[in-house]
Amino acid sequence: MxxxxxxxxxxxxxxxxxxxxxxxxxxxxxxxxxxxxxxxDSLTLKACYGIAYENYPAIKQRGYNKSVNDLKLKNLNINYYPQISLKGQTTYQSDVPRMTINFPQLQLEVPAKDRYQLTLDLKQTIWDGGTTSSQKEAEFKQLDVDNQKIEVELYSLRPRINDLYFSVLLLQEKKSVNELTYKDIQQRIKEIESRVKNEVVPASNLYILQAQLLQIEQEIRSIDADRIASLKMLSELIGVQLPENVNLVIPTPVINNLDLVPGERPEHRLFSVQQSQFDTYKDVVSTKSVPKFSFIGQAGFGRPGLNFLDNSFASFYTVGLSVSWNPINWNQNNNEIQIYEINKKIILSQQETFDKNLQVSLEKYKSDILKYQDLLLKDEEIISLREKIVNSTYSQLQNGTITSTVYLTELNNKFQSQLLLETHRLQLIQAEVNFLTTKGSY
Structure with missing residues (x-):
């Protein structure tokens, strides 16, 4: 047990x-x-970039571009394969060669006027002067150009994402300031209620504060609605449904200097690849004036065969080497090369125009950065003074020497000053982000 x-x-x-x-x-x-x-629950600006890149429809074009490039390369590789063709013809001619002198001991058969021929032709490239390899390189450059255009399109999403992202951030900060003011008024109401009961201040002062509290509730609801609308637009842009309670993290950009020299942007890479592409096209043109060698062969059956004096059907074949060379093309190759050189200059001009426009944008954002830095210094001073004024008027309100309307006016002034401070702070950060984004450093 x-x-x-x-x-x-x-x-x-x-x-x-x-x-x-x-x-x-x-x-x-x-x-x-x-x-x-x-x-x-938290989302950063750079995370938005990454999500947008992954979900943007244009990203699918990379796979399509690679498929097109693979097919073109397969077609170019066929240039090294034997070229086989089957040909057939039948003809009737009005006259044929014949001997007009009679040799009793030499009897020649008169060829038939109708002829039949079926041939199988073979051509094997031995050396094409580098044409195929140059064309392959040109296709790789085209793939680089097409993919880099996608990168340019993706990078162009960033300013749009920035605008929507900071729009939501501004609404978040506006709501936070409203909530702080709401709590402040709630506290004041509790304090005034006791004074109304003791008949120290009139009840109208309490009603005014309560009405203001309701207005702030309305404002917060309006902000929430605007924020949800902005979030939906941001969700649509980046391709992911963001929850309504998502918290957008305020970026912390680092600017070492405010020089106006553009950095390395996808557009610069595109300009460089396009320049290289035209150099490759020039190489393709240069191969046109190079001799090309091939092995040729032909096998056939018909009447007559290779012996045209034999008037019967016969099989035949020929083999040999072929050379193709076009040393004189009346300057056509040079003209094509000059066209590509001009196209390179056009690309260079486009890059200079692009850099010029970048510098204009950078100058604007630099001015914005300096402006908001100065405004923030003044905002701090203004809020400090507004705080003192609100405290003073509240003491007067408690003593019944002023009405709630006067107090709310000063409280609203303080609220607006706080809102301006947060707005200027975010506008400064947005200007810094826009500066770095335009420069290609963010």
Whole structure:
């Protein structure tokens, strides 16, 4: 009986241990899911860039471009394969060669006027002067150009993302300032209620504060609606549905200097690749004036065969080497090369125009940065003074020497000053982000 009791206890201990282990492993996905959701509640600006890049429809073109390039290369490789063609013809001619002098001992058969021929022709390129390899290089350059155009299009999303992102941030900060003011008025209402009961101040002062509280509630609801609308537009742009409670993280850009020299942008890479592409086209043109060698062969059956004096059907074949060279093309190759040189100059002109426009934009954002830096210094001073004024008027309100209207006027002035401070702070950050984005450094 005792042994049975010990065995049962051990069995229960083992079962409990198994249960605890299973429970532990069941909790791991739950904890991971919670951690994932907590991280998902915050979203950075650069994360928006990455999400937009992954979901933008133009990204599919990379795969299409690669498929097109592979097919073109396969076609070019066929240039090295034997070229086989089957030809057939039948003709009737009005006259044929014949001997007009009679040799009794030499009887020549008159060729037939109808002729039949079926041939199989073979041509194998031995050396094409580098034409195929140059054309392959040109196709690779075309692939680079097409893919880089996609990069340019993707980078153009950033200013649009910036605008929507900071639009939501401004609404977030506006809501925060309203909520602080709401709590401030709530506290004042509690304090004024006791003074109204004691008939120290008239009840109208309390009603004015309560009405202002309702107006702030309306303002917060309006801000929430605008924020949701802006989030939907941002979601549409980046291709992912963002939750309404997502918290957009305020960026912290670092600007080492405010020089107006553009950095390396996708457009610069595109200009460079296009220049290189035209150099490759020039190489293709140069191969046109190089001799090309091929092996040729022909096998056939017909009447007559190679012996035109034999008037019967016969099989035949020929083999040999072929050379093709066009040393004089009346300057056509040079004209094509000059066209590509002019196209390179056009690309260079486009790059200079692009850089000029970048410098204009950088100058604007630089001015904005300096402006908001100066405004923020003044905002701090203004808020400090507004705080003193509000405290002073509230003391007067408690003593019944002023009405709630006067107090709310000063409180609203403080609220507007705080809102301007947060707005200018975000506008400064946005100007810095726009400066770095335009420069190609963010």
């Amino acid at each position: 005792k042994r049975y009791h010990i065995s049962l206890s051990r069995e229960l201990d083992v079962n409990n241990l198994i249960f605890i282990i299973l429970l532990f492993f069941m909790m791991i996905p739950f904890r991971f899911s919670m951690a994932h959701n907590n991280n998902a």
